[in-house]
Amino acid sequence: xxxxxxxxxxxxxxxxxxxxxxxxxxxxxxxxxxxxxxxxxxxxxxxxxxxxxxxxxxxxxxxxxxxxxxxxxxxxxxxxxxxxxxxxxxxxxxxxxxxxxxxxxxxxxxxxxxxxxxxxxxxxxxxxxxxxxxxxxxxxxxxxxxxxxxxxxxxxxxxxxxxxxxxxxxxxxxxxxxxxxxxxxxxxxxxxxxxxxxxxxxxxxxxxxxxxxxxxxxxxxxxxxxxxxxxxxxxxxxxxxxxxxxxxxxxxxxxxxxxxxxxxxxxxxxxxxxxxxxxxxxxxxxxxxxxxxxxxxxxxxxxxxxxxxxxxxxxxxxxxxxxxxxxxxxxxxxxxxxxxxxxxxxxxxxxxxxxxxxxxxxxxxxxxxxxxxxxxxxxxxxxxxxxxxxxxxxxxxxxxxxxxxxxxxxxxxxxxxxxxxxxxxxxxxxxxxxxxxxxxxxxxxxxxxxxxxxxxxxxxxxxxxxxxxxxxxxxxxxxxxxxxxxxxxxxxxxxx
Numbered sequence: 384x385x386x387x388x389x390x391x392x393x394x395x396x397x398x399x400x401x402x403x404x405x406x407x408x409x410x411x412x413x414x415x416x417x418x419x420x421x422x423x424x425x426x427x428x429x430x431x432x433x434x435x436x437x438x439x440x441x442x443x444x445x446x447x448x449x450x451x452x453x454x455x456x457x458x459x460x461x462x463x464x465x466x467x468x469x470x471x472x473x474x475x476x477x478x479x480x481x482x483x484x485x486x487x488x489x490x491x492x493x494x495x496x497x498x499x500x501x502x503x504x505x506x507x508x509x510x511x512x513x514x515x516x517x518x519x520x521x522x523x524x525x526x527x528x529x530x531x532x533x534x535x536x537x538x539x540x541x542x543x544x545x546x547x548x549x550x551x552x553x554x555x556x557x558x559x560x561x562x563x564x565x566x567x568x569x570x571x572x573x574x575x576x577x578x579x580x581x582x583x584x585x586x587x588x589x590x591x592x593x594x595x596x597x598x599x600x601x602x603x604x605x606x607x608x609x610x611x612x613x614x615x616x617x618x619x620x621x622x623x624x625x626x627x628x629x630x631x632x633x634x635x636x637x638x639x640x641x642x643x644x645x646x647x648x649x650x651x652x653x654x655x656x657x658x659x660x661x662x663x664x665x666x667x668x669x670x671x672x673x674x675x676x677x678x679x680x681x682x683x684x685x686x687x688x689x690x691x692x693x694x695x696x697x698x699x700x701x702x703x704x705x706x707x708x709x710x711x712x713x714x715x716x717x718x719x720x721x722x723x724x725x726x727x728x729x730x731x732x733x734x735x736x737x738x739x740x741x742x743x744x745x746x747x748x749x750x751x752x753x754x755x756x757x758x759x760x761x762x763x764x765x766x767x768x769x770x771x772x773x774x775x776x777x778x779x780x781x782x783x784x785x786x787x788x789x790x791x792x793x794x795x796x797x798x799x800x801x802x803x804x805x806x807x808x809x810x811x812x813x814x815x816x817x818x819x820x821x822x823x824x825x826x827x828x829x830x831x832x833x834x835x836x837x838x839x840x841x842x843x844x845x846x847x848x849x850x851x852x853x854x855x856x857x858x859x860x861x862x863x864x865x866x867x868x869x870x871x872x873x874x875x876x877x878x879x
Contacts, residue, residue, distance in 0.1 A: 395708045398675045400455040408444030408545030410462035411496035420503035432503045444545035450667030452480045455704045461486025465493035486530045518550045535567045540674035548576040557582040572670045587625040615639035648683040725800040725812040744770030747829035749820040751778045753792040766833040767808035775812045776820045824848040
């Protein structure tokens with residue numbers, strides 16, 4: 384078993400039940416009315432929903448807590464509720480879920496936020512909202528501060544601020560919570576609302592969806608990787624966040640860090656019934672993985688897998704640790720069933736057409752990639768940001784010998800293809816035998832052709848088969864030839 388696999392197995396099977404995560408924000412109850420629609424009302428032109436059953440589940444910040452609890456984490460929830468029937472219902476749901484609700488502040492004559500969704504034949508027909516938007520009093524803020532101090536003293540692995548713009552996470556409260564976590568070196572994840580995110584300053588991860596990103600940046604951001612990354616860089620230049628993690632519905636998740644790193648994690652192929660609460664699921668799974676000291680890339684994979692499970696369900700649905708474990712086990716069985724094989728040109732062409740028919744942008748680049756190094760990886764990561772899918776055309780061993788000489792390649796085409804396919808930014812690898820990829824491009828016809836180096840556009844072979852051609856400069860100081868020469872020099876000096 385590979386080292387990364389051992390980490391994930393240990394995380395899912397052993398670490399999750401040990402993690403301690405605090406959630407603060409706008410808690411609410413989600414109520415669902417299920418029925419059948421068979422006729423139109425004689426009183427007005429509206430459908431009559433014959434009710435079969437009603438259910439109630441935790442919503443808002445409480446749904447983030449529920450997701451963490453179903454992952455078997457130890458969860459501590461804080462927020463504001465009313466001394467009403469829905470407040471009592473929320474407390475009973477928290478108790479059933481094993482969630483510590485000692486941070487909830489109950490106020491007399493306050494309406495507990497409740498959303499009632501009316502569904503007929505599994506489709507949402509209407510939503511009724513019961514809410515009262517108000518912020519904490521000075522005394523209530525002091526109670527919240529004391530609660531967080533106690534939680535930090537007892538030990539915390541992560542803090543989530545779940546903002547639904549219902550009044551709990553005011554500027555003062557958000558800054559107080561983030562500052563306390565920062566001092567204790569506890570990772571903070573924020574699900575933001577509104578157009579001004581100043582109050583979240585100091586957060587490690589801020590997780591908007593596309594609508595929220597557009598509201599913050601001040602214009603409609605298209606759900607295109609290049610546009611999303613550009614908008615993310617602008618936001619990170621404006622605010623003091625460690626990372627911006629954008630949930631992009633069917634396009635998956637894109638994370639951009641303050642230091643410029645970009646991770647794209649495409650959505651799993653999945654039939655979608657309901658996206659209610661999917662953002663809460665991503666937040667919960669991601670902060671758990673980060674709290675478990677997993678890498679950002681691995682945390683993204685886990686969060687994306689959890690989102691893939693929840694969107695296949697109807698209504699707000701917390702993902703169970705068992706489901707993630709089963710999904711991971713199935714994935715590992717699939718990975719180890721047989722060695723990786725690059726796609727044939729014909730199979731790759733079918734896949735390209737499928738992606739393009741869905742309106743997704745396909746990026747193509749090519750090369751030998753004999754000894755994979757930092758320069759290659761940075762180049763491929765940049766290329767991947769231009770679209771939703773990156774295909775690498777790989778020179779075969781015979782092609783490489785003709786181009787580089789009889790001593791090359793040092794690594795066989797099967798090994799080079801395997802290494803490239805393991806990169807998160809690469810979707811697929813296809814091997815070609817010709818000296819140039821012109822014939823391959825004539826079959827694949829990608830949306831964007833990318834070349835690295837100092838090419839002039841008119842000199843790039845096969846560019847007539849792509850809608851657009853881009854040139855990305857290689858990072859100085861990194862080359863396969865340079866590595867080979869360095870190794871040869873060390874051998875001559877007797878140091879190897």
